[in-house]
Amino acid sequence: MIKFQNVSKVYGNDTKALENINLKIDDKEFVFIVGYSGAGKSTLLKLLTHEETPSSGKIIVNSVDVVSLKKKQISYFRRTMGIVFQDFRLIDKMSVFDNIAFAMRVTGVPEKKVKERVPYILGLVGLQDKGDRKPVALSGGERQRVGLARALVNNPATIIADEPTGNVDPALSYEIVELLNEINLRGTTVIMVTHEHSLVKRFNRRVVELHGGKITSDTGKINSKALIKDEFKKVPPFQANKRAYKIKNASSHSQKVEVSK
């Protein structure tokens, strides 16, 4: 569970980025954070990842008081979340496989586990045949899926997506959010910052709107179980089966996925 209690953030030049934010996100929720530029969306994410600390208030993530974390604890805390960036942040000289493996290697995961886990995650995002390609050889949507795979590979409790559809065309945007939706349905909390109202409308999920550093509206929690049924109604049976297979197997990290063609 993520909890913001009376959180305010004022930057050095007296800019009020966030003002008295009270927000509670339950486990396994999918939340869209929307708002215009300068509304405080990025500051909210920075506070959540401890890149910034609040000027006042408390932030609790899975019973951990984020504000009082010691310097050495921050890196371990960040391992509980996966971050998806708008600009993908892939390393061009590395292959797709190595880009994903990189996230595991830097946290000291043994190479044997890396070799087991990465193909599984690649299958999960539908890039099982593209592990040896370089990011430049991929489309925008595919690159973002690599970014998503990297965020997922360490099995985080929360995925934070900072405008993940900002650099892809509308059709692929849908695909990316669909993938995040799938990840959420298998039990991962997803917080997605976006400008795209069309996407927000299409995926009937909780929406928190920020304006001038304050929460101006919050649709509240949406029943995920009801959503799963709705989601399955929307897609053809074959796709639904494929998704069910992925969701069922997602909890077993060592298992390799064989995605139907």
Next chain:
Amino acid sequence: MKTGSMRYLIKEGFNNIRGNFSISLSSVVILICCLFLTGVVVVISAISNQALRVVEAQNKITVYLNSDIPESDALLIGSKIQEISNVSECNFCSKEKTMEKFSYVVPADVFDLLEGHNPVEPSFGVSMKDLSKYDETSNELKGIEGVESITDCAEWAKKLTHFNNAFSYVKICIIVMVILVSLFIISNTIRVTMYSRRREISIMKSVGATNLFIRVPFIVEGIVIGLIAAICASGALKIAFELLLRMIKDLAPVVSIFEGPTWSLYSAFIGMGMLCGVLGGTFSIARYLRTEGGEVFG
């Protein structure tokens, strides 16, 4: 840290060097020059100390007579010198004998310029019984008629001591400067590598890599640059000293007694190179991680 992780980090350190090869190479070259300069200063200082010890070990005074003095008069002066109570030994060296000694060390064409003229002075090599009576004995020698000048080892020893003292300050200044320059060069090289890898560092931060994990490849890079520079500088110093020795050996056979760069100097070089690498790497990455390197979303 696990062995597998350490292997990965060391590999990354070498990748850093390969990725910024031209900058790493120029850093190595500058460091070689810095360390070579330090080596030259240290070797000059060591030679000067050795020379001082050699001079101090001798208690001989050379008494020069007027160049036109006949040999019979010179021998009379010799007997006067022998009469001085503190003189234990007095050996005459005629103009011809001195010239003959010169002929071993001075090229033959120099003698052609003299056209048979012998400009050197006859001299006596005088040894003392008691060195504490040095000043009295020296004054007595100067007072003998026909004595032109005296050159004693104590004068040389004094001069060498002055030189050594002055040079030790210069040596310390040069070594401190070289260390600072080395640190600056290594830090800058590592900063360039860091900026070229800032995307990777930001990703590392976002996935929860510890600061130590991020630092190690850059420290490895610093150590490798320092180590390569130290090895090359040691080799260059050894070659340069041996070449110099070979060149001046014919002119002054006495230089062969001087000991050149020693293994302790080479070890110090390697230690210094590696230490500069560790410090340069640690400082620059720590500063970077405290500021812009700590950003995840940017």
